[in-house]
Amino acid sequence: MPTNTPSSFKALTTDDAVLTRNLLHEAIPITGSILSGTYADENIKTYSHGMFESVYDYPYLSSSANHILDLTCGYSATSGLSGATNSQNSKKINVYNQMAQVLVGFDAAAAIRAFDQDGDLSAGTKDRQSFFINFARLLSKDEIKKGSFSLQLGCQESYTAPFEKLVTITDFSGTDGYKVNSPAGEYGILYATSSSEPVLASASVDSAGRVACGLIYYQAGIAVITSSIFLGTSSLGGLLAVNSKFNPALGTTCGNVTASLTASTITVNANKFRHRIYNLSFNNTTELNSSVYFCRAHNTDFNYSANPTYLSASKMVVKNNSQDAPVSFVTTVGLYSPDNELLAVAKLSEPLKKDPTTEFTLRVRLDY
Numbered sequence: 001m002p003t004n005t006p007s008s009f010k011a012l013t014t015d016d017a018v019l020t021r022n023l024l025h026e027a028i029p030i031t032g033s034i035l036s037g038t039y040a041d042e043n044i045k046t047y048s049h050g051m052f053e054s055v056y057d058y059p060y061l062s063s064s065a066n067h068i069l070d071l072t073c074g075y076s077a078t079s080g081l082s083g084a085t086n087s088q089n090s091k092k093i094n095v096y097n098q099m100a101q102v103l104v105g106f107d108a109a110a111a112i113r114a115f116d117q118d119g120d121l122s123a124g125t126k127d128r129q130s131f132f133i134n135f136a137r138l139l140s141k142d143e144i145k146k147g148s149f150s151l152q153l154g155c156q157e158s159y160t161a162p163f164e165k166l167v168t169i170t171d172f173s174g175t176d177g178y179k180v181n182s183p184a185g186e187y188g189i190l191y192a193t194s195s196s197e198p199v200l201a202s203a204s205v206d207s208a209g210r211v212a213c214g215l216i217y218y219q220a221g222i223a224v225i226t227s228s229i230f231l232g233t234s235s236l237g238g239l240l241a242v243n244s245k246f247n248p249a250l251g252t253t254c255g256n257v258t259a260s261l262t263a264s265t266i267t268v269n270a271n272k273f274r275h276r277i278y279n280l281s282f283n284n285t286t287e288l289n290s291s292v293y294f295c296r297a298h299n300t301d302f303n304y305s306a307n308p309t310y311l312s313a314s315k316m317v318v319k320n321n322s323q324d325a326p327v328s329f330v331t332t333v334g335l336y337s338p339d340n341e342l343l344a345v346a347k348l349s350e351p352l353k354k355d356p357t358t359e360f361t362l363r364v365r366l367d368y
Contacts, residue, residue: 009336010301012293022288025148028139030068030280032152044274046267051091052134053270067136071270073227074099075129075261076114080236086262095266099132099224103217105183115224117212119179119189125237127214129261131273133223140221145283146188147175149216149223152278155199155230155240159248159255163278165199167192167229171216178218185219192229192239201233201241211239230257230276247272288367295333295362302354303328327355333364 034043035055042059052072058065074095075081083089097112104113104121114126135144149171154163171178174188191210194200204211214225230246231238235258247260247268260269303326310316310328318327329351335344346364354360 009340010295012295016294016296018292018294020290020292022290024286024288025145025283026141026286027283028281032278032280035277035280036275044271050088050265050267051095053267053274055274066138068139069136070134071131071274072134073129073131073261073266073269073273075227076100076126078114079128081129081258081262083262087265091266092261095132096128096130099130099222103182103184103187103215103220103222103224115215117189117226119181119187119215121181127224127226127228129227129236130214131225131227131269133225135221135223137221139284140282141284141286143185143218143285143287144216144221145285146178146186146218147171147173148281148283149174149188149190150282151190151223151225151280153229153276154278155194155244155276157242157245159245163276165194166278167194167199169213169225169229172210174216174218182217184217184222187215187217187220190214190216190223190225199241200239203233204239213239225273227257227261232256246276290368291366293335293364293366295364297330297354297360297362299356299359301359302330303356305329325355325357327353330354330362333362335364335366 034057039059043056043065045054045056045060047053052070054060054067055069055071056065057068072095074092076096077093082093086092100115101112104115107113113121114128115130116122117125117127151169152166153169154165155167156163156165169190169192171188171190173191178186178188180186190213192200192213193210200211213229214223216223228237228239230240230244232240232243235243235256243256245255246257247264248255250259250263260272304310305328310318315322316326318329331348331351333346333348334342337343344366352360
């Protein structure tokens with residue numbers, strides 16, 4: 001901004017600056033066809049370590065492919081599923097422990113806590129065998145918007161698509177009922193409801209027809225889904241009216257999720273879970289912080305310019321007569337540090353005429 005003399009600045013006071021915070025939301029729909037149909041699994045990347053698989057929005061070898069989420073599963077060493085003869089037993093325990101120590105933390109005895117069904121970390125019901133959906137930062141941004149998560153799973157007895165019986169999982173109470181006792185930030189409880197009966201067992205639901213089935217960690221961008229969502233009530237706290245044939249490859253008598261988690265690899269189980277997803281959606285959140293500076297030019301301020309072209313032969317080139325009042329044209333605002341170091345520059349869309357008869361305030365916003 002032009003000044004009265006080349007070395008003068010106008011100091012900003014605390015009344016001239018204000019900090020603002022805005023939350024921007026974007027709807028993220030992920031259809032089941034993208035997860036398990038459109039690209040014939042060419043958008044699914046598996047790894048030799050076999051601890052998770054990655055899902056892309058296009059075939060992953062394409063230069064335009066974007067990583068959208070990772071899928072994995074695991075169980076606690078104290079789970080009834082844990083056994084030395086299981087497929088990838090130690091890796092499944094390691095996956096569960098890694099997720100639990102990051103998302104739930106440690107107890108007073110330095111032991112890794114198990115995922116708690118109601119989030120109070122007391123001695124209540126624990127989820128000791130779970131599927132994990134890790135959303136890419138590209139999708140979740142700063143956090144998943146509370147109360148916006150929705151996941152529809154095909155949970156009918158037979159393994160066929162399109163699914164006739166769906167369970168819808170949401171964080172319906174996340175807006176005002178989220179928890180804050182996680183080292184990873186805020187999280188909400190996921191509840192399952194079914195639109196067609198008999199999908200959820202009547203004995204497992206509350207008066208509103210809902211049953212707790214997992215947790216959603218908003219800042220971490222991770223959804224934890226209990227494996228019991230595919231089990232009948234006769235098995236390990238199952239939530240369905242009948243056992244879902246989670247992995248038909250194991251046969252009609254042992255194709256439920258319990259058998260699959262013990263007998264099959266993490267990649268196989270992640271694939272079976274992925275093929276059960278009918279629809280998935282949420283709103284992400286981008287936190288936009290701004291510093292707004294009100295640069296005030298009073299009638300006696302900035303009527304002269306430090307620009308060398310302002311004078312010619314010791315005369316102001318913008319004045320027609322020597323008796324005219326001084327005048328300048330403001331084109332740029334510079335924000336300086338206390339040491340007179342230029343920190344930021346803002347350009348006006350057009351020059352503003354400034355003379356002793358006018359004054360104005362320029363609003364400069366820095367976003368970060």
